[in-house]
Amino acid sequence: MSLLRVGVLISGRGSNLQAILDAIARGELAAGVAVVGSNRADAAGLERARRAGVPTVVADRAEFPMRAERQARLLEALDAHDVELLVLAGFDEILGPALLGRFPGRVLNIHPSLLPAFGGGMHAARDALAYGVKVSGCTVHFVTADVDQGPIVLQAAVPVEEADDELALAARILEQEHRLLPHAVQLFAEGRLALEGRRVRILDAAALPAALG
Numbered sequence: 001m002s003l004l005r006v007g008v009l010i011s012g013r014g015s016n017l018q019a020i021l022d023a024i025a026r027g028e029l030a031a032g033v034a035v036v037g038s039n040r041a042d043a044a045g046l047e048r049a050r051r052a053g054v055p056t057v058v059a060d061r062a063e064f065p066m067r068a069e070r071q072a073r074l075l076e077a078l079d080a081h082d083v084e085l086l087v088l089a090g091f092d093e094i095l096g097p098a099l100l101g102r103f104p105g106r107v108l109n110i111h112p113s114l115l116p117a118f119g120g121g122m123h124a125a126r127d128a129l130a131y132g133v134k135v136s137g138c139t140v141h142f143v144t145a146d147v148d149q150g151p152i153v154l155q156a157a158v159p160v161e162e163a164d165d166e167l168a169l170a171a172r173i174l175e176q177e178h179r180l181l182p183h184a185v186q187l188f189a190e191g192r193l194a195l196e197g198r199r200v201r202i203l204d205a206a207a208l209p210a211a212l213g
């Protein structure tokens, strides 16, 4: 059986991309990263992709000021690399209808809060601290047109500690992200995510027909 071809979109550091690449290298994730796209030419994660021998594509704001143009360029590259699952790993733009329509039910996002709390931005740890919650965490969810409101695949809770500042809390959440995101991709690759309404059921591997398992 051929490996699931994953496309990853990033905007920055790319540590979640690295977690996926590392899980693949360790043999814990039966998938291949076919291409990494970024909307920022200076995203550090691009170097991580190159080091792993993964093709990269950049649709920078300077070159493509309109979001639709940037995403059209990224979509072209995803198609050229036959991507089957799109993973948003720190991608800081809302997906427009062209990208979303191309991958119905096939886009995962990692967000550093327990959704539906503190969605819709790139500073969830800061927002959680400012609100005063005692528990935060991270969420992997399917992406829909409603930003950060798509069906939830996996969540991990992270307690807020008295001494936490944004950096400390975000760092502890990030550790959980690195565990959760490759796991979610693996479940998708195994065909174990079943949507019922907005609930994602995780099917038991043993119950799957052999062809899928």
Ligand code: GAR
Residues within 6 Å of the ligand: 010, 011, 012, 013, 014, 015, 016, 017, 045, 089, 090, 091, 110, 111, 112, 120, 121, 122, 123, 124, 174, 177
């Ligand atoms: C991660 O914490 C990710 O959850 C967050 O950006 C960071 C990217 O880090 N994404 C969002 O806030 C999406 N709204 P990384 O580039 O090191 O993976």
